[in-house]
Amino acid sequence: MLKTIYTNGTFYTMNSLKPTVQSIVVDNDRILDMGTHEDMILQWGRNGTPIINMEEKTVIPGLIDSHLHISSVGINSLELNLIGIKSKDELLAAIKKKASTLLPGEWILGRGWDENIFPDKRIPSIQELDYVAPYFPLFLPRICGHAFLVNSRALSLCGYHTNMVIPYGGTIVTDPTSHKPTGLLLETASTLITKHIPQKSYSQLKEALKNALQDAVSLGLTSIHTNDPNYLGGASQTYKLFNELVNKEGIGPRSNLLIDYDYLEELKASSMFTGYGNNKVMIGAIKLFADGALGGRTALLSQPYEDDGNNLGNAMYDNDELFQIIKDIRENNMPVAIHTIGDQALINVLDILDLFEPTRFRDRLIHVSILNEVLMERLKGSHRISDVQPKFVTSDYPWIIDRLGESRAKFAYPFKTLLQNGVLCAGGSDAPIEPLNPLLGIHAAVTRKKREETHDGYNAQEKLSMYEAIQLFTLGGAYATNEEYEKGTLERGKLCDMTVLSQDPFRMKSADELLTTKVEMTVIGGEIKYRNNEL
Structure with missing residues (x-):
């Protein structure tokens, strides 16, 4: 690929040293240079270098969904x-x-x-x-x-x-x-x-996955962290499908594949491990569930449900079995990605994780929905990341108050406090449980209410600024896969992944304008993978 200049836009780099630029130069799939329109054209705009006019559109680092099930979508x-x-x-x-x-x-x-x-x-x-x-x-x-x-x-x-x-x-x-x-x-x-439901054919699975990957790119997603082996016929076939579509056919965003613990032996037999692959398709952490969900009262709580006084929820494993599973994963030098919604589930998981040395990849605590001050302190550290889903706020309130009571509900989805306490956080959708559109997650993080609601937001003290919310879905997602030096911000040497928006989120009078904002262009590795309007 030749050098390409993307210019005449407002490029928010999400890097405080150089917050905005007018022009970015791409060489192969990485950012070569950035600066003013005049300087970049003068320095790089000769010998027929392609110049793409962004027509004063707003550009942010490529959006990353840190947790979803794209095949299920x-x-x-x-x-x-x-x-x-x-x-x-x-x-x-x-x-x-x-x-x-x-x-x-x-x-x-x-x-x-x-x-x-x-x-x-x-x-x-x-x-x-x-x-x-x-x-x-x-x-x-x-x-x-x-x-x-x-x-x-x-x-x-x-x-x-x-x-x-x-x-x-x-x-x-x-x-x-x-x-x-x-x-x-x-x-x-x-x-x-x-186990009695007839399996879909390989071609059916590939077509369904292809459609979902294309949808993801049209919504501005340049990277996804996705958990699919249960839907796609195991670990090896999951990797094969993504490899064919993303690497060979050039369809879809970069994909980090979370592999369920049930497929660990299959993964090892295929000589695959965390980090296997390339920056387009890569094997990620080993996924498991510590508990259930609040909706069905199966999330594991330390105190009974307010509306079901004899029920603490469901543990997916007893603590001895959970210890052996994490030990098995660690013996294979892999990180874990553990679904933990209830506070007791998180306590059980952290008690066990604290017994093991971290790997070079971060452990991922998925959802961390119900917390307290002690748990937020325990989540700190560069070796683990909290993988949160802001859209849960608008879906779960107000009924979550009935489940937990007023006091505990104040510690539901405490995004602002997590960030203020120095906890690394990434933002995801958990699609298809929530919509795939990342702008809806950003909106939920900023407003903590549905558009039609007129109050100040559920637990309004936990609302994020627009910058913090977008950072969840950019640099936060890069941290989740230890790729913060590869993507998440627009900087020289990083992969040129960009999302182009029809409106500037940092100049909106109301965050509700996000709900009518369109993705104009999605750029992955310097290549335009989706274009809404001819720029």
Whole structure:
């Protein structure tokens, strides 16, 4: 690739030594030089060097999503989309409509229901599910992915009986009177069903992944940290699919692949490890779950749920087993990426991590939703990073107050305090649980409320400045993969990854303007990968 000059724009470098420039010069995939329009054209604009006029648009470092499931985003587009369903009756109608389109033996699959937005907050009974879908097995994960609706046909396929052994950390919810299943499964109980769902073909998976990767780039994402082996047929096939699409076909953002612990042996057998690959596709940390989610009351808390006084949530492993898992990962010199939503889950994880020497890659604590002063102090250190999802704030409030009570809810998603205490933080979406659009996450971090809400924000003292919020999704994401010297800011020698916006986020009268801001261009390694308008 020849040298290229991107010029006549406002380039926010996110580097305090040189906050803005007018022009950036790219050589191959890296930033060669930067400065005023006149200087860069004078020094580099000869011998036919391509010059791309940014037409005074706003440019920021390439946006990074630090935690999502990009393959699930793609696969969900092939299935029943239940996000935004507003009532139990609407959910049942959507299931019935889908059933009318299927052939015998096909499954009803989908995701996204959320009873917290239903008027009565009630989910369908198994009898209602059987009525609208009597002939097709049904499996519908909640929006959080930690609770699941199934019908009798699905339970019969897994051979359900009252004395069935349920995987540790999981529950088949039963009626307290009849002791029969209600149609709701929690956490690892879902694996009893998922192993019976027909696998999609390689070509189907590749097409779904391709579409999602293209969507990510159109939303300004230049890098993603994505957890996919459970959806894409294991560790080796996951790497193969990303390698074909990103490296060979040039589709999608840079992709750091989080590999579930279940596939560690397969990863080793393939001679892959954290850091394997290149700066476009790389094996990342080993992913595991310490607990569940707040929506289904399966996040592990140190004190019972305010609205369920006998319930502390679910631990995915007992502490001895969690210790052995982390020990196994460390013996292979790899970092961990651990889902920890409840405060007790985080306590358990940190107690164990503190027993081991860090690797050269940072350990990642994913979500860290419910905290206290002591835990925030324990999260400090250059060897670990808190991987937070700001959009959870606008989705979880106000019902999270019912779950936790007013006092504990003040320590939910304390982004400002984390940063003020020197905790390294990265920002992600957890898509498809939340929308893939990173500007929505930035908006949530700045406002801590939905657009239509008129209050000052939930726990308003935890609102971030626009600079801090954008930094979560740029330099923060680079820290999560130990690539802060490669990307995250616009500086000489770094990869030329840039997101071009239709409006300047640092000059907005209201952060709500982010919700109408468009991505005009996405540049990865100096190449335009997406263009909205002809610049």
